Amino acid sequence: MQIYVCVKHVPDTAANIYLTGKTAYDESVKFVANPYDEYGLEEAIKAVKENGGGEVVIVTVGPEGAFSTIRSALAVGADRGILITTDDQFTDSMKISQALKKAIEQDGSPDLIFTGKQTVDSEGMQTHYHLAAAFDMPIATDVVDFKLSNGKIVVEREIEGGARQIIEMTKPCVIGATKGLNEPRYPKLPDILKAKKKEIKKIAIADLEILVSDSGTQLLELQPAPEKGAAKMIEGDAHKMAEELIQLLKNEAKVI
């Protein structure tokens, strides 16, 4: 089986983001593999192992610094990586999906493509849909269970109110992973050392000759999200506090 896993190089979710310009921020924070992509990677490694072998290839669109994210994916069991270099972290999802498609097409013929359900930086939730449409493959996202049976893919997807859709798809297809699918493994020291010898191919995004379209999304500005200030504190015994809170919620905040 030939599986491609799309992984984005993103700031750690625990990092503070300091804005330094209209769309710029202090990039000296710690960068990691997008957490949702790690669920996809884990599932890809398992699928190859359980289905008679094959290859897991990491594909990343990002800056040179993304080498570290690809190395971390190789250390947990991916076989090799492809880095499509661009300096723009907020490249439009449609353009990213075209870059991923071209790079995957040039490399081989996928049986499966895994991604995360969204990235934690731009939270676009759509690159995998554009990728699936470009390849004319079926897609399911928010996937919490994955099975291969009789050559078909059966996944469970979380929908409203804790309900789940069970979806059958033909191969090849695109799967957007989310929490609950598996527990991503941690790398072991010998594997980290071995990963240093694994191949990472570098391609400049311009060399992929993607058709430039007028339509797409464009980031105009980033602003700090508004935060609430310190709480109005209520102290005393439980009953007193409860009474005061209900009164405030009714008469001051008017939300109940």
Place this chain on the structure above:
Amino acid sequence: MANTGVLIETADNGIKETNFGVITSARQNGKNNIIALVLNDHAADCKELLQKYGVSKVVTISIDGVDDLTNPDLTAKALIETMKHYEINALLGVSSATGRDLLARVAAYLNAPLALDCVSVNLSERTVTKSHFSGKTLATIKMNGDYFICGIRPNVIEAQPAPCETVEEPYIAKVQDTGKMKIIEIKKAESKSIELTEANVIIAGGRPLNSSENFKILQECADMLDAAVGASRSAVDAGFAPHSMQVGQTGKTVSPKLYIACGISGAMQHFAGMKTSKVIVGINTDKDAPIFSKCDYGLLGDLFEVVPAITKILNESR
């Protein structure tokens, strides 16, 4: 006037409340002609409800030869056909699990720009604002191209009535099934609870709840407030609550009128999922808990005493 489409989400009990905020933002103070796209016809009273919010046309969509519209791939193609028939270039919907999936399929097939989980929309300037970096920043995004497709975070825009004349018509789409995907089954949740992302009030618990059994304390209080019950990541990871109840970075993003956090310290990743709530209440025994520095009301006390006290008072005043 430009035709603006609104994808209406229905549930077993009819039209979901969250649609009305989406219609309100699509109207843009009466500048647009609103066409509601309804996917199944079991919402018989939908015209009456929709006309209260300024929808001038209700189109009920069915697919020729297909009985149920659960297959999102077929549904997305039917939506595209309907949009073309009614000359709709802007399509808005609720950014729920179902809405996100359908809007993304429509955008991908049309090769059109898409923004999901938006907190505001400006159709005349073709911009949206949405969360970036797990809720730490707000991004303004320009949508370039012929189409404008976006999903709006549930509850984030308050619905404003604007009654008008409404016509209703059916549209039968002719869509080819590629046979590449099908829905085998929809597994209902074990307990019938209010969907977190659509709830007006949420009461959520953290690790100090200490067992799944103890979540009953929150459920009893939730019953008094018609609220949904949520959980922090650490409570979910400890096995006290299912992942479908998790609020925050790796769980759900919610925006209720009132969010009560019980025994939740207030980590950045939790705030990522609930910071746009209108009013936030923190109940915690630790006076230095980060939640107290960024919420509306803080109760310094033990949730095992405070929550039942709230439930009791609400119950007595019923």
